[in-house]
Structures are given as structure tokens and as C-alpha cells.
Amino acid sequence: MPESSERGAFEVLATYQTSHDRKTVEWLNSADIQASFGLRRTVTEASHRSWVDANGDTLIWAIVDPTGRHVGNVLLKLTQRHRSGYFQIYIGEPIARGQGLGDRALSATLTKAFDELGLHRVWLHTLPDNVAAAALYRKHGFVFEGTERDALLWNGTFTSQHRWSILEHEWMARRGKEGAR
Numbered sequence: 017m018p019e020s021s022e023r024g025a026f027e028v029l030a031t032y033q034t035s036h037d038r039k040t041v042e043w044l045n046s047a048d049i050q051a052s053f054g055l056r057r058t059v060t061e062a063s064h065r066s067w068v069d070a071n072g073d074t075l076i077w078a079i080v081d082p083t084g085r086h087v088g089n090v091l092l093k094l095t096q097r098h099r100s101g102y103f104q105i106y107i108g109e110p111i112a113r114g115q116g117l118g119d120r121a122l123s124a125t126l127t128k129a130f131d132e133l134g135l136h137r138v139w140l141h142t143l144p145d146n147v148a149a150a151a152l153y154r155k156h157g158f159v160f161e162g163t164e165r166d167a168l169l170w171n172g173t174f175t176s177q178h179r180w181s182i183l184e185h186e187w188m189a190r191r192g193k194e195g196a197r
């Protein structure tokens with residue numbers, strides 16, 4: 017479904033393909049994306065492709081800018097039994113951040129999740145210092161569920177993480193209000 021804004025209509029999510037692997041691997045090895053997700057290992061194109069092939073329950077879309085350039089990815093790991101999806105996003109190209117692409121990509125993913133996939137719950141984690149991500153999720157109606165205290169042990173140090181979710185009826189209510197404007 018095309019999206020529109022004052023910056024013009026374009027599809028922000030594209031089908032993820034093998035041709036997207038090269039940039040993806042570059043981002044997954046970058047210091048800022050590793051810090052945002054707590055990644056520690058080095059990713060290669062081969063290890064990434066193995067991961068994609070082994071995780072058929074995870075839907076991946078490439079985030080593209082208005083010129084069609086691949087600038088990031090969105091992932092939605094489905095648990096069909098509970099009609100839930102675990103969301104992850106990164107704009108891998110730092111220069112492409114702060115231009116509304118995260119906004120558009122999250123909106124488009126929630127539309128797919130609730131309208132097309134029939135999910136009931138979309139949930140995610142943020143690290144406590146990720147102010148931008150927390151603001152993005154709050155803006156889109158995610159509810160802060162709480163802090164998982166010392167949930168992660170990284171390099172000998174315990175780190176907490178925050179959990180957020182949005183339910184189908186909450187998203188529908190927000191969409192109804194936006195449609196009425």
C-alpha cells in the first residue's frame with residue numbers, strides 16, 4: 017500500500033533479497049549497530065545467509081529511501097501460536113537517520129503485522145540508553161511493559177533491557193483517530 021507524506025509517496029519496505037546481504041553485513045559489524053543490539057560477534061556474508069536460511073519464522077524487509085537506496089532493515093520474528101511478532105529495526109546508514117524513514121518503516125511493518133498477518137501483539141526490546149528508539153516506539157503507541165533487570169551478561173557485565181508492546185486493538189484505535197483527522 018503506498019504511503020504518502022509531504023515528502024512524497026514511496027514504498028519504504030522492499031522484499032529482502034540476497035543482494036541486500038552486503039550492506040547488511042557491513043552494518044551488523046559497525047560499532048553503532050553492534051552497540052544498539054548488543055552484538056558481539058563478527059558477521060560474514062556466509063554466516064548471515066546461514067542465519068537467514070535457518071530462521072524462516074523471521075520476516076525481513078529492506079528499508080529503502082525515496083531513491084530506492086537500501087539504508088536499513090526491519091525484522092519481524094513470528095510466533096504463530098501466540099499471534100505475536102518480535103520487532104527489530106535499524107537504519108544502518110547513519111546519514112539516513114532522522115529523516116522519517118524509521119517512522120515510515122515502523123508504520124508499514126505494523127500495517128503488515130496487524131492487517132495482513134493477523135497478529136495480535138508486536139513486541140520488542142530496547143537498551144536503556146537508546147533514547148531515539150524509545151521515543152520512536154512511544155510515538156507509535158507502544159506501551160512500556162517494564163525493565164528486565166540484569167537480563168543480559170555482556171563481557172562480564174550485567175545489562176538491563178526494556179520491553180515494549182503494542183496490541184492489535186491499540187493499533188486499530190490509533191489508526192482510527194489518524195484516519196478521522
Ligand SMILES: CC(C)(COP(=O)(O)OP(=O)(O)OC[C@H]1O[C@@H](n2cnc3c(N)ncnc32)[C@H](O)[C@@H]1OP(=O)(O)O)[C@@H](O)C(=O)NCCC(=O)NCCS
Pocket residue numbers: 048049052053088105106107108112113114115116117118119120141142143146147148149151152155
Ligand atoms: C532508532 C531508529 C530506527 C530511528 O529511525 P530514524 O529514521 O532515525 O527516525 P525518524 O527520523 O523516522 O524519527 C522518528 C521518531 O524517532 C524518534 N527519534 C529519532 N531520532 C531521535 C533522536 N536522535 N533523539 C530522540 N528521538 C529520536 C522521534 O520520536 C522521531 O519522531 P519525531 O521526529 O516526530 O520526534 C534509528 O535511529 C536507528 O536505526 N538507530 C540505530 C539502531 C537502533 O537503535 N535500532 C533500534 C534498536 S531497539
